[in-house]
Amino acid sequence: MMTGYIHGEIETTAGLFPRIETQWNRSDYWGAIKTRWSVGRMKYRVAPGIYAVGDPDRNSRVFVTGNYKLSFDHLRRALTGMNGWILVIDTKGINVWCAAGKGTFSTKEIVRRIRIHHLEQVVDHRKIIVPQLGATGVAAHEVKKMTGFTVIYGPVLAEDIKAFIDAGLKATEAMRHVTFPLVERVKLIPVDIFYGKYYMLIVPLVFLILSGLYPGGYSVDLALISGGKSAINLFSGYFAGCVLTPALLPWIPFRRFSAKGVVTGWFVALLLLLAGTLGLTLTEKVSWFLMMGALSSFMAMNFTGSSTYTSLSGVQKEMKTALPAQIAMASLGFMGWIITKFVSI
Amino acid sequence: MNGLVYLTDVVTLVLDRSKCSGCRMCMEVCPHAVFGIEHKKAVILHKDFCMECGACAKNCKEGAITVKSGVGCAAGIINGILRGTEPTCDCGSTGNCC
Numbered sequence: 001m002m003t004g005y006i007h008g009e010i011e012t013t014a015g016l017f018p019r020i021e022t023q024w025n026r027s028d029y030w031g032a033i034k035t036r037w038s039v040g041r042m043k044y045r046v047a048p049g050i051y052a053v054g055d056p057d058r059n060s061r062v063f064v065t066g067n068y069k070l071s072f073d074h075l076r077r078a079l080t081g082m083n084g085w086i087l088v089i090d091t092k093g094i095n096v097w098c099a100a101g102k103g104t105f106s107t108k109e110i111v112r113r114i115r116i117h118h119l120e121q122v123v124d125h126r127k128i129i130v131p132q133l134g135a136t137g138v139a140a141h142e143v144k145k146m147t148g149f150t151v152i153y154g155p156v157l158a159e160d161i162k163a164f165i166d167a168g169l170k171a172t173e174a175m176r177h178v179t180f181p182l183v184e185r186v187k188l189i190p191v192d193i194f195y196g197k198y199y200m201l202i203v204p205l206v207f208l209i210l211s212g213l214y215p216g217g218y219s220v221d222l223a224l225i226s227g228g229k230s231a232i233n234l235f236s237g238y239f240a241g242c243v244l245t246p247a248l249l250p251w252i253p254f255r256r257f258s259a260k261g262v263v264t265g266w267f268v269a270l271l272l273l274l275a276g277t278l279g280l281t282l283t284e285k286v287s288w289f290l291m292m293g294a295l296s297s298f299m300a301m302n303f304t305g306s307s308t309y310t311s312l313s314g315v316q317k318e319m320k321t322a323l324p325a326q327i328a329m330a331s332l333g334f335m336g337w338i339i340t341k342f343v344s345i
Numbered sequence: 346m347n348g349l350v351y352l353t354d355v356v357t358l359v360l361d362r363s364k365c366s367g368c369r370m371c372m373e374v375c376p377h378a379v380f381g382i383e384h385k386k387a388v389i390l391h392k393d394f395c396m397e398c399g400a401c402a403k404n405c406k407e408g409a410i411t412v413k414s415g416v417g418c419a420a421g422i423i424n425g426i427l428r429g430t431e432p433t434c435d436c437g438s439t440g441n442c443c
């Protein structure tokens with residue numbers, strides 16, 4: 001495979017290793033954008049192995065990362081102007097945090113890669129710098145016992161690596177902690193939007209078809225007009241759950257994501273109500289509040305997967321009540337909406 | 346912490362101080378500043394900040410920490426319910442979803 005980031009090789013007593021660029025080129029940037037929007041993500045991998053940055057020697061530092069190309073790209077960019085080695089382990093193309101949770105960024109894989117690539121012959125020292133977020137899958141003391149290499153946990157963000165090294169491999173409190181600022185939340189929105197994929201085409205279509213029903217029979221014109229409105233309502237509810245909720249997360253009341261989702265869903269429904277397009281009758285309006293609230297709530301709850309502070313126990317507790325409530329709201333709303341097709345209340 | 350705290354009093358994190366050697370490893374690996382050190386031993390300072398990632402338990406060589414770790418992800422839990430397994434994330438090789 002042609003890889004733009006490799007330029008030349010470096011010869012050591014342990015063999016030849018590819019030397020890599022630290023600057024991103026156009027295809028790296030393009031790739032980063034595409035992965036955000038989940039296009040061709042599956043193939044975004046780097047071959048596991050040892051890579052050289054700058055002009056490293058036997059005393060240069062060793063940085064470990066997974067083989068998801070974005071992780072690798074962030075690391076090499078952070079090492080600009082330095083000499084060092086990168087040990088890429090096989091995480092099946094998944095980023096470090098998720099791979100550590102799934103067990104592919106693991107003690108076993110680090111040990112295996114150190115052995116396969118004979119890291120002990122490449123450097124004289126016995127230290128490897130592992131991203132802190134990998135700690136979920138790695139037991140530092142076991143790596144030490146099995147290979148002699150001491151694991152030093154680097155900062156959470158690759159961009160802090162320079163400061164971390166300059167401070168003598170010490171991370172400040174801030175470098176150790178995961179925050180969840182607006183930019184990060186917004187970056188994750190595309191993933192959520194695509195969660196619903198086909199459903200977001202099928203469900204509005206079902207509404208569109210059903211919209212043609214009226215007491216006297218079926219009307220295609222009615223289907224298009226009233227169905228179009230339904231589609232707008234549905235998309236708005238979806239948007240409230242997977243765009244508004246993540247973006248405004250800290251400012252929306254309630255701790256539960258599902259409750260936050262109801263808030264944004266109803267907020268959007270209220271706007272449509274004021275605009276006069278939500279529905280014609282009271283029952284229809286109430287029905288839409290129920291359905292949009294449920295949809296937004298469900299999508300918001302899904303964002304727990306992308307958030308960086310929700311615990312399994314917490315999400316389980318939340319879902320126990322939220323999921324039945326969402327189903328109840330959605331079914332009730334749907335029934336109400338169907339009824340308005342036949343009785344004008 | 347950015348002011349983001351999830352539900353309170355649900356976390357399964359437990360620290361056995363009698364086993365602790367005070368090595369500070371748990372403080373190093375925790376992404377949410379849950380631990381501190383008092384009298385040369387670890388203490389849990391902010392239990393509700395814990396996201397149950399399991400990094401501390403994994404890296405405590407004295408085995409002083411236990412936590413039921415897993416992905417705090419609704420989609421993963423639904424996956425688990427549908428298949429009758431533990432919560433599992435199965436998003437193929439996608440990058441951001443766990």
Ligand code: SF4
Nearest residue numbers: 365366368369371405
């Ligand atoms: S890692 Fe374990 S032994 Fe070390 S300070 Fe934390 S609890 Fe104590």
Ligand code: SF4
Nearest residue numbers: 375395396398399401
């Ligand atoms: S499980 Fe993770 S978040 Fe919780 S205390 Fe341990 S390292 Fe910190």
